[in-house]
Amino acid sequence: MITAFIHKFSSPKSFVRVTQKLYPFFIVFGVSMLTLGWIWGLLFAPQDAVQGNSYRIIFLHVPAVIFAELIYFFMAICALMHLVWRVKLAAYLIKAAAPIGAMITFLGLLSGSIWGIPTWGTWWQWDARITSTLILFIMYLGILTLHGSFSNKEKADRLMSILVVIGVINIPIIKKSVDWWSTLHQPASISVSGGSSIDPSMLYPLLISIIGLGFTLISLGILSSRSYIFNREKNKKWIQDSV
Amino acid sequence: MFDLAFNNFNEILDMDGHGIYVWSVYTIGISMILLSFLVAKHRIHDIKKKIKTKNASS
Amino acid sequence: MKLLSAQNITHSINDTKLFHNLSFEINSGEGLHIKGGNGSGKSTLLRIILGITSPSKGFIDLEAQELNISYLGHKNAVKNYLTPAQNLELIFNDADLKLAFEWLKNFDLLDVQDELTANLSFGQQKKLALIRVMAIPSELIVLDEPFVGLDQVTADQLNNFLERKLSNGVGLILTSHINPMIDCKVLDLGTKNA
């Protein structure tokens, strides 16, 4: 029953049809929110008392690292769906999401590094968050490499899903263990997130940027999954008709 | 809350010496996201063309 | 006695359909010869029968849960860094080992039994691999192109062996592009794109 239900609503055909309709709304909403959040954050939000103006990187950095992890969790859910119910679309979505995840993780690392120069006086610190993000980035690349190595794409889908699921178990373990290790070797690094103490004048643009980047990335995901679905199903009739 | 945090354009660029970091992060970020969109669009275009030529030949 | 039956097997690889709605059954003492051109899916069908590959649609019905199947695909499953004798010791338990060495003798491999398998000729390696099928008692024998690379003497030996097994009530499924000299049902997969 459940299987039938899932398969009905997860055919690549209906996915492409629905997302094609949603795409214009998502992209317009996402980009305008992002623009609003960033202009607010860059020009109107007050200076940070401690870090000065360099903190304005937060409006890109924090959304980026949030989605670096969220995309991986999304992929893990897809991987489970693919392994348990053999949903083809789920595997396509993993394959489409992984490059975006890698890109945004890289952006998170890079912005963090650049932020680190004026704030910490160093562009790299072996702290729990940074190290686990770096490992996350490598895992994204590993997943892509694994999928690319097999000519039988159905096999590649399944192997990739196994790796994604094992990887998602690994993320909290790495975080925990790096934390453990780094607190032993060095004093805890500067905590990046302001938590609840953050002033509303900084919080609102941050939240808006997060929502904006989220919808922008979803739009990007729609595009990238569409091209991948077309690629994989190019012999199917519905694709040939739709072109 | 909605007062400009800077007095003039130069201050915006400079940001008390931090401008180079802030603006380079945003430049890189925006260009990477833009580039990904362009690549995705280009890929869709490519595969559609491929399918079309295949359809036409068969 | 019915050994297994296939019901409406359909299989496709990367969305290319190999075969559609195949149904057949094997009784003990019966042979099935799967025919077909290159790429028609003969080996894949064997692997589906064995349960190694799961078909896109349809299913294989094993009558007995514990059906002993001996199989030889186009991969020999012999270790080429071991000698033939060592290979046999690896494959067989002590009870079957004696029979296995008898086949080593029948196949004229006794002289080379202490050479490394890697140094043996293609045909000799194939014969060594065939012993796996010959010396293990089983209810169903599945062979993928067993006659390729065999000389006439060995092919005759294999034919005799299979005939004897058939008359003893063992089921047989084989693929071959030449007609075997054994009495079999034929399943023709046709040629690809035909």
Next chain:
Amino acid sequence: MLRLVKAETYKLSKKLKSWLGPLLIMVLVLIAFPLSIDISQFDLDKFYFSIIVVSLLMTSFVATEGMFEEDFEDGSLEQEFLIEKDFYKLALIKIFVFVFLIGIPIALIGALFSFANGVAIDNFAKVFLFLSLSNLLLFNLFAFGNALSINKGAMLGVLSSLPLTLPVIILLGRAIRSIQYGDGFLSIIALMMGVGLLMSAVMPLIISAALKTHID
């Protein structure tokens, strides 16, 4: 079960390259590290353990390279599938055979190296125990990587399983502190054993699924 233990031990012992090679590499890497940091300037006993840990990591992925490749390429996996219907036992036994024939000797070499660098004799046993247990973990993880990449070369397997081994490395780093400062030894041993047991039970299941996908 016994049949597989016999067969896997026999196969590995017949492949000199596969089991002696990693041991030699361990020794060579352990020699190379002190050479690269100029012994005259530093006290090796202060960081001998990081040398051992990194060598252990390198050697264990060399040792597990192609763990399932040969059986996949020559068709033995299919034959095994017909007998057992899955690869749980095969993976479990293969990992343990590799640990006993390669992992534990490597751990011994590592422990000897630490011994040669001024570790007290009663710590020798502790170091050996830590290294053996972490080899059990590392071999499980690299076996997983190998099962995923199978015949696509060691690079792919390492790329997919190396991120998984980093917690083990961190744990080992923590373990050496417990030796140096003489506290928490038992809790870390218990943690390692627990994780080792759990992983040895679960990993073959995942490996089996990956191998099944490959022969499909």
